[in-house]
Amino acid sequence: MTATAQARERVETLRKLINDYNYNYYVLDSPVVPDSEYDRLMRELQNLEAQYPELVVPDSPTQRVGAEPLKALGEVKHEIPMLSLNNAFSEEELADFHRRVKERLGIEQVEYAAEPKLDGLAVSLLYQEGILVQGATRGDGVTGEDVTHNVRTIPTVSLHLRGDKIPSLLEVRGEVYMPKEGFERLNREHLAKGEKTFVNPRNAAAGSLRQLDPRIAASRPLAIFCYGVGKVEQGTLPQRHSEVLARLKQWGLRTPPHVEVVAGLAGCQEYYQRLLERRDGLPYEIDGVVFKVDRFDQRQALGFVARAPRWAIAYKFPAQEELTQILDIEVQV
Numbered sequence: 001m002t003a004t005a006q007a008r009e010r011v012e013t014l015r016k017l018i019n020d021y022n023y024n025y026y027v028l029d030s031p032v033v034p035d036s037e038y039d040r041l042m043r044e045l046q047n048l049e050a051q052y053p054e055l056v057v058p059d060s061p062t063q064r065v066g067a068e069p070l071k072a073l074g075e076v077k078h079e080i081p082m083l084s085l086n087n088a089f090s091e092e093e094l095a096d097f098h099r100r101v102k103e104r105l106g107i108e109q110v111e112y113a114a115e116p117k118l119d120g121l122a123v124s125l126l127y128q129e130g131i132l133v134q135g136a137t138r139g140d141g142v143t144g145e146d147v148t149h150n151v152r153t154i155p156t157v158s159l160h161l162r163g164d165k166i167p168s169l170l171e172v173r174g175e176v177y178m179p180k181e182g183f184e185r186l187n188r189e190h191l192a193k194g195e196k197t198f199v200n201p202r203n204a205a206a207g208s209l210r211q212l213d214p215r216i217a218a219s220r221p222l223a224i225f226c227y228g229v230g231k232v233e234q235g236t237l238p239q240r241h242s243e244v245l246a247r248l249k250q251w252g253l254r255t256p257p258h259v260e261v262v263a264g265l266a267g268c269q270e271y272y273q274r275l276l277e278r279r280d281g282l283p284y285e286i287d288g289v290v291f292k293v294d295r296f297d298q299r300q301a302l303g304f305v306a307r308a309p310r311w312a313i314a315y316k317f318p319a320q321e322e323l324t325q326i327l328d329i330e331v332q333v
């Protein structure tokens, strides 16, 4: 077999596996392999596609976000796609990201908004004249699921914005998550009732939010942190991400703690170390940190590729959790 034929075979095997894992993770909210294993296979596929560009197809999991939305919930189109984030798993990969940003912008100094990478699921909240009218999941990035009935039950989701200069239409994006304590309590309750327990807080949050009956979401300990905006009409926002977060907070939205503006690679590395040390003490799970170019004009210049913006990177923490329930399943790779 030629090297290309061998690569083609491996690429097909990887795509099939990753698509199966995506289905279990995104559609059923029930992963069958640890994230570290998934990330390893995805990286292998990305490397093979980089080496053999003729093997890239538009529906490869490397080119797509999430998975098909559940039809039963109703569809919401995202006029501005909800993308994923590129990952860095080492200092070297973080340095590569920073170098590419500098080269593309043709500058030496870059400021990043540094934030915890919250381990939940992305949602879009639509406010019309300051009133929450719609909540949606990310879905496949273009079409999400309508979960308005469920987001309304989350105590930290603002139903009305407060303050002045609120755009007539404001789409806020954030992460719905389940705090560690609530997750443990929920699993204890399920265990006592002989019901299925959840693998981790991320999947418990997603499984709770993607329910038809809002009473289920209402009974689950869900919370939100808002970390960005999508569509905005008739209103202006500041020109820096960090200032937008401050504005969202003024309007009564719950923004993530530990957000800082850091300078260059050294600033990113220092922030990463600090958050890594605090990780276990936080009341919610984080699986890394996110660095986002702070200035919107620079973001605009950088743009995005298939499934992620060029102006942000998720610098992942070393794998911590393994899926204890599935450790004895042999992974067929």
Ligand code: NAD
Residues within 6 Å of the ligand: 021, 022, 025, 026, 031, 032, 033, 034, 035, 036, 038, 039, 065, 066, 083, 084, 085, 087, 115, 116, 117, 118, 119, 120, 121, 122, 123, 138, 175, 227, 256, 290, 314
């Ligand atoms: P991702 O989770 O790596 O990054 C993008 C997401 O980060 C966003 O959509 C948003 O929800 C979230 N996020 C958290 N904090 C944020 C912040 N401060 N700012 C912006 N976004 C923030 O990407 P993904 O596409 O959602 O999922 C891919 C990851 O999911 C994989 O790397 C893997 O870890 C996991 N996964 C696991 C399996 C499995 O079978 N175990 C399957 C699919 C995906």
